[in-house]
Amino acid sequence: MNFHFVFSNFWGFQAMAENARSTRLPRAGFRAVLGAAILVVASIFSSEHLTRAAEIQIQAAESMQPVKSANIRYAKGFSLEYDGDFKVLKVLSPWRDAKTTFTYILAPRGQKVTCMPPNAMVIEIPVRRMAASTSSCLPFLPMLHVEQTLVGFAGCKLVSTPEIALMIRQNQIAEIGSGGGMKISLNMEQLYAIQPEMVMVYGTGLPEYDHHPKLIEAGFKTVIFASYMEPTPLGRSEWIKFLAAFFDREAEAEEIFDEIAKRYEEQAAKVRDVAARPSVFCAAPYRGVMYVPGGKSYVARLIEDAGAGYLWADDTTSASSPLSVEHVIDRAKDADYWLDPDASRAMIELAGVDERFSVFKAFRTGQVYNNDAKVGPDGGNDFWETGEAKPDLILKDLISIFHPELLPSYRRTWYRQLPQHIEGER
Amino acid sequence: MKQSDPDIAGKSGAGSLPRVGVAVWGGLLALLIAAFLLELSLGSVLLPLRAVVSILLGNENAPEGWRQIVLLFRLPRAVTAMLAGSALSISGLKMQTLFRNPLADPFVLGISAGSSLGVAMVIMAAGGLGWGLFFEKSGITGNVSLILAATMGAVAVLMIVLGVASKVENNLSLLIVGLMFGYISGSLVNILMQFTREHQMQSYIAWTFGSFGGVTWKQMSTFAPTVMAGLTLAWILAKPLNAFLLGEGYARSMGVNVRYARFWIVLGSSLLAGTVTAYCGPIGFIGIAVPHLSRLVLKTSDHHVLVPAVILLGAALALVADLISQVPGTRIVLPLNAVTALIGAPVVIGMILRRRQMMES
Numbered sequence: 039m040n041f042h043f044v045f046s047n048f049w050g051f052q053a054m055a056e057n058a059r060s061t062r063l064p065r066a067g068f069r070a071v072l073g074a075a076i077l078v079v080a081s082i083f084s085s086e087h088l089t090r091a092a093e094i095q096i097q098a099a100e101s102m103q104p105v106k107s108a109n110i111r112y113a114k115g116f117s118l119e120y121d122g123d124f125k126v127l128k129v130l131s132p133w134r135d136a137k138t139t140f141t142y143i144l145a146p147r148g149q150k151v152t153c154m155p156p157n158a159m160v161i162e163i164p165v166r167r168m169a170a171s172t173s174s175c176l177p178f179l180p181m182l183h184v185e186q187t188l189v190g191f192a193g194c195k196l197v198s199t200p201e202i203a204l205m206i207r208q209n210q211i212a213e214i215g216s217g218g219g220m221k222i223s224l225n226m227e228q229l230y231a232i233q234p235e236m237v238m239v240y241g242t243g244l245p246e247y248d249h250h251p252k253l254i255e256a257g258f259k260t261v262i263f264a265s266y267m268e269p270t271p272l273g274r275s276e277w278i279k280f281l282a283a284f285f286d287r288e289a290e291a292e293e294i295f296d297e298i299a300k301r302y303e304e305q306a307a308k309v310r311d312v313a314a315r316p317s318v319f320c321a322a323p324y325r326g327v328m329y330v331p332g333g334k335s336y337v338a339r340l341i342e343d344a345g346a347g348y349l350w351a352d353d354t355t356s357a358s359s360p361l362s363v364e365h366v367i368d369r370a371k372d373a374d375y376w377l378d379p380d381a382s383r384a385m386i387e388l389a390g391v392d393e394r395f396s397v398f399k400a401f402r403t404g405q406v407y408n409n410d411a412k413v414g415p416d417g418g419n420d421f422w423e424t425g426e427a428k429p430d431l432i433l434k435d436l437i438s439i440f441h442p443e444l445l446p447s448y449r450r451t452w453y454r455q456l457p458q459h460i461e462g463e464r
Numbered sequence: 465m466k467q468s469d470p471d472i473a474g475k476s477g478a479g480s481l482p483r484v485g486v487a488v489w490g491g492l493l494a495l496l497i498a499a500f501l502l503e504l505s506l507g508s509v510l511l512p513l514r515a516v517v518s519i520l521l522g523n524e525n526a527p528e529g530w531r532q533i534v535l536l537f538r539l540p541r542a543v544t545a546m547l548a549g550s551a552l553s554i555s556g557l558k559m560q561t562l563f564r565n566p567l568a569d570p571f572v573l574g575i576s577a578g579s580s581l582g583v584a585m586v587i588m589a590a591g592g593l594g595w596g597l598f599f600e601k602s603g604i605t606g607n608v609s610l611i612l613a614a615t616m617g618a619v620a621v622l623m624i625v626l627g628v629a630s631k632v633e634n635n636l637s638l639l640i641v642g643l644m645f646g647y648i649s650g651s652l653v654n655i656l657m658q659f660t661r662e663h664q665m666q667s668y669i670a671w672t673f674g675s676f677g678g679v680t681w682k683q684m685s686t687f688a689p690t691v692m693a694g695l696t697l698a699w700i701l702a703k704p705l706n707a708f709l710l711g712e713g714y715a716r717s718m719g720v721n722v723r724y725a726r727f728w729i730v731l732g733s734s735l736l737a738g739t740v741t742a743y744c745g746p747i748g749f750i751g752i753a754v755p756h757l758s759r760l761v762l763k764t765s766d767h768h769v770l771v772p773a774v775i776l777l778g779a780a781l782a783l784v785a786d787l788i789s790q791v792p793g794t795r796i797v798l799p800l801n802a803v804t805a806l807i808g809a810p811v812v813i814g815m816i817l818r819r820r821q822m823m824e825s
Contacts, residue, residue, distance in 0.1 A: 324670035325745070326677030327797045363677065364533050365508035365795035371529065381667070390608060393680055394536050 108288065111299070113276035115267045118283055123149055125163075125283050132262045133243040134357065140262050144283055161236055161259045165284045169214055169234035171224060171249055173418075174265045176202050177427035178278045181294055184285045190214040190232045192222055196418025224249050226256060236284060238263045269356045270339050271429030272299050278427070301430035302343075308444055309345025309437055316440050319349040319370040319400075322380030323391050327360040329380075337378070340429070344436035349373055367397055375439065376400035377407050377453075384460045404455065407439055411454040421452040488762060492776040496546075499783035503542045506792035509533060537677070540684055542783060545676040547691045548744050549754070549782025550775040551736040554698045556751030557758075557774050558733040561705050561767070562726065563635050570737035570751040573638070573730065574621045574645030579741040580672070581649040582617025583610050587668045588660040610671065611683065611742045618738030621645055622731070629730050630723060635712065638730075673799035674745035676786050683743065690739045695775060697732035702767035705729065709765055749804040750785070753812050754778045760815045781808070 105126075108118035119126045125144035132140055141158040145151050151160050169190030170176070179185040180201040191197065192215030194206045205211050212232050215222040229237070239249045241262045253260040261284075265277035275298050282291030318341050321328040331337045333353030341348045349370050370376075376398060382388040385404065388395060395401045412420035425432050428451075435453040438445040505516045511530055519526045519534045555570035563572070571577070586609055628641045657665060679687055704725040707715035712722050740747065758773045759765060789803040 324667060325673070326675035327670070359795075360797060361795045362508040362790060362797045364537060367533065367537075368509050368529060371532075381664075392678065393682065397532050397536065 108279065108283075109292070110276060110279065112270055112272040113265075113268055113279075114273060115264050116277070116280050118279065118288075124151070126155075126158075127280065127283055129262045129264055131267050132241045132264045133267065136241075136243055142261060159254075159259060161261070161284065163284050164286050165236045167232070167234045168236045168238060168284075169212075169229060169232065170238040170263075171215065171222070172238060172240040172263050173197065173423040174240065174274075174277075174426055175238050175263050175281055177424045178281045181278065181427065182282055182285060182287045182290055184287065187285070190229065190234055192224060193418075195416040196414060196423075198412065198414050198418055198420040198423050224253070226252075229253075229256075229258065235259060236261055238281075240264065240266065265426055269334055269336055271336060271343070271426075271432065272302055274336065274426040275299075275429050298428070298430055302433055305430055305433045305437060306343045309343075309441055312345040312441060312444075315345055315347045316374035317349055317370075317372070318346045318375045318377060318440070319366070319373045320377045321361075321366055321370070322358075322378060323363070323388075323395075324360070324380075326363060328363055328366045329358045330361050330366065331358045332356050340432055340436055341377070344433055344440055346375070346436070346440040363392075370400075371397050372399050374400060375405045375407065377409075379406055379408060379456070382408065382456065383410065385456050385458050387460065388456065404458075406456045407453050408456055409452045411450065411452050425452060489773075489776075492773065492780065496776055496780040496783070499780045499787065500542055500546070503545065503783050503787050504534060504538050506787060507533070507538065507790050508793075508795050510793060536681075540679055540681055541677045541786065543684065544679040544687065544744065545782040545786045546779035547688060548676060548740045548747065549750055549778040549780070549785075551691045551694060551740045551778075552747060552751035552782075553754035553758075553774045553778025554695055554771065555733040555736040555740075557755040557767075557770060558698060558701070558705060558729050560752075560755050561708050562729050562733075563639055564709070564711065565639075566756065567752070568639075569748075570733065571646075571741075571746065571748075573625050573642035573734060573737075574649065575618050575625075575734050575737045576741045576746040577646040577649035578617035578619075578621030579614035579738060580617070580746060581652055582613035582615070582620075583671055584653045584656050584668055585617075586610060586613040587671070588656045588664045608683075614742035615738065617649075618734070618741060621649075622734045622738060625734065626727065626730060629726055635726070638726075671745045672801070674747040674801040674804075676744055676782070676800065679743050687739065687743050691736065694732050694736035694739065697728065697735075699771050701725070701729055701732060702771055705767040706765075744800075746801070747804060748801050749808045750778060750782055753808040754781060756812055757781075757815060 106120040108120070110117065115129065115131045117128045117130060119128075123146055127142040127144055129140040129142075132138065141155055143151055143154065143158050143160045144163045145160055147162045147164070154160070166187055167189045168187050169192075170188065171192035173193070173196065176188075176191075176197060176199045179188060180199065185201050185205065188202065188205065188211055190212040191202070191206070192213070194211060194213045194215075197203050197206055202211070212228055214225050214228050214232070216225045236259045237253055238261050239253065241248050241250055241264065245251070250260045250262060263277070263280070265274045265280075268274040268277070276295055278295055279288060279291045282288045319330070320337055320341075321330050323329075330350055332355030333348065333351045334356040335358070336356075338348045338351060338353075342351065379388050382391065385401075385406065388401070388406065400406055409421040409425075410419060414420070421432075431451045432453075434445060434448060435450045438448045438450055439453060439455075501513060501516070504520070505511045505513045509530075511534065515526055515530060516534055519531050520539075524531075552570050556568070559568040559570060559572050560566060562568075624645070625638065625642060629638055632638060632641075653668075657668070660668075704715065704720045707718045707720045708725070708729075715725070716722050737751070754774055754777050755770070758770055758777050761777070762769055762773050764770065785804045785807060786800060788807060789798045789800045791798060
């Protein structure tokens with residue numbers, strides 16, 4: 039019971055309910071009753087605690103200067119408020135269809151936090167040692183000049199950000215992952231050894247992939263970095279402000295982001311009134327189905343901003359859906375461009391997946407482009423690591439594909455036209 | 465010996481006859497034809513039946529998009545579904561008879577486990593082992609490399625199983641060896657998955673979902689003859705299979721060379737299961753359900769009747785399952801393996817309950 043109580047301090051009702059549920063699920067009967075009893079007792083404790091904390095907070099708020107919100111222009115997934123010496127950082131949509139939010143109180147080192155929202159976590163800043171298991175935050179670190187704080191990363195082999203890759207080669211960053219790929223698991227012993235003040239992870243809402251419950255239980259200050267939930271390119275890069283808050287670098291972040299947004303808007307303005315908008319589709323084939331990004335997805339937005347028409351623009355989802363090949367053919371057989379055919383590195387490889395792709399005009403004319411021009415020797419694709427931090431460059435890549443006359447002699451960063459054959463050894 | 469077959473058949477339904485009414489055969493054929501036509505006209509894009517028929521008859525005036533969908537995608541998918549459905553069902557029938565176990569299915573000898581391992585090695589070991597690179601250098605990519613890998617995996621397991629089959633005395637040992645292979649291959653796949661990345665994992669998982677849609681006309685030229693050969697072999701083996709129904713001792717007393725017969729039954733069954741797994745992925749449930757359904761519908765265990773009935777019913781049910789997995793009228797596709805079990809399991813449960821009631825009354 040004690041355990042449940044402590045847990046509820048960190049997480050509030052949501053996590054506690056989840057925890058109780060997970061206790062109950064595997065075994066019925068006696069354990070279910072016990073679980074329910076724990077839930078009831080713990081919620082009484084917790085609600086008392088909640089009311090008390092709310093009272094303190096109200097008193098405290100009255101005595102202090104008004105709360106000031108940070109200027110967030112595109113990102114919808116986090117908020118940052120300044121409350122006296124403290125910052126209140128909230129992750130509003132940590133994963134798809136999330137029913138929970140995360141609140142972090144960023145306190146100057148040594149300052150006692152007197153009032154605490156019930157489900158918040160206190161993190162002392164500026165953070166001096168951090169670990170991460172998500173590559174999305176990596177490119178922002180050198181931009182903010184705080185890469186030296188990174189002491190551990192899960193999946194070091196896949197890192198492509200040059201500054202971080204150099205530190206890995208010089209053994210300044212410990213590998214905290216074990217296994218590999220999607221089901222990478224964290225090496226807790228290594229984490230205890232390097233003692234990070236903060237661990238930056240991503241969440242999926244799926245217990246088999248998520249690291250944060252275990253990390254929080256183990257006492258690590260765990261922060262969910264959910265830039266991937268932003269449906270807009272600039273929304274994703276605005277997460278630099280989220281990261282900056284932990285290092286007191288908000289002013290720099292503001293400046294950097296304004297510059298990115300300005301460059302992005304400049305590029306987008308070039309093609310806003312372009313006369314001919316070519317038709318484009320994205321499809322990753324997997325045996326009989328094709329994964330097609332929704333009309334409200336990040337990539338759909340980029341395509342539209344690059345002066346082209348996305349063929350699933352009428353779709354209202356932001357995730358990719360497995361669509362039947364027939365449906366894709368029906369809509370996209372006369373499309374001008376085919377983007378992101380997943381792992382295929384050459385036309386011959388794509389034809390090997392299914393030679394019938396020749397019904398697509400884009401396939402016959404060779405207008406197939408993949409974002410794999412910068413893939414590391416171990417398969418880490420820089421598009422997914424650095425792309426989010428530099429959306430203006432992705433946009434330029436796409437504009438140079440759809441409207442080459444506007445960017446003559448431009449050399450694309452991530453996108454390349456699929457060659458006929460696989461070029462030599464990688 | 466021919467005379468005694470009906471007696472053997474009499475085991476399951478009292479007083480059943482080896483000859484089945486024209487109505488039942490007509491019904492099975494009608495079901496197959498209806499499912500075939502529906503498969504061709506329904507899908508994400510709904511096509512009028514008349515247009516489908518005219519396209520099949522070679523009408524060049526039909527809209528180009530419709531012709532491509534029917535001739536390049538739906539027709540090979542329908543043919544694949546029929547062949548695969550028949551093959552799995554026949555394979556399952558033979559395994560159930562050989563092992564005298566109603567739970568036996570085409571994969572009980574570890575054939576699909578071998579295929580899965582082969583495919584997993586090609587998809588996931590691209591970075592680590594030389595396998596993927598070997599295929600790449602030989603110019604074999606994509607689907608063809610998966611088919612090749614699955615075949616190699618199935619053949620490797622088949623060799624071992626056949627070796628065991630010619631050594632051991634009883635069928636149970638063979639069954640256990642097959643099961644053990646399943647475990648070994650499963651663990652190796654798990655180890656590979658631990659070190660694989662997202663899209664490779666997705667490729668592998670997509671393969672395990674099963675699909676009739678991946679077979680192109682080019683691949684059909686090897687797929688169809690192989691399956692046909694396997695089905696013919698099953699027809700030839702109907703007599704020894706009948707003898708096996710009452711056990712090895714009985715078969716031996718009937719003058720059947722048990723080891724010899726067992727070798728051919730295992731070979732034929734594995735050929736069918738291995739080929740289907742290679743081209744369509746490990747498709748579950750059809751192979752276990754269709755023999756049961758056929759026995760219930762036809763009320764016989766005589767393989768001279770069961771083999772053609774299982775072929776027809778297997779083909780028809782595979783078409784129906786594929787049709788449902790395409791969710792006609794929508795743009796999504798459900799995993800085939802999920803559908804086969806989802807519709808198949810309640811059908812089997814219902815049939816078994818009904819039969820019990822009939823027997824009790």
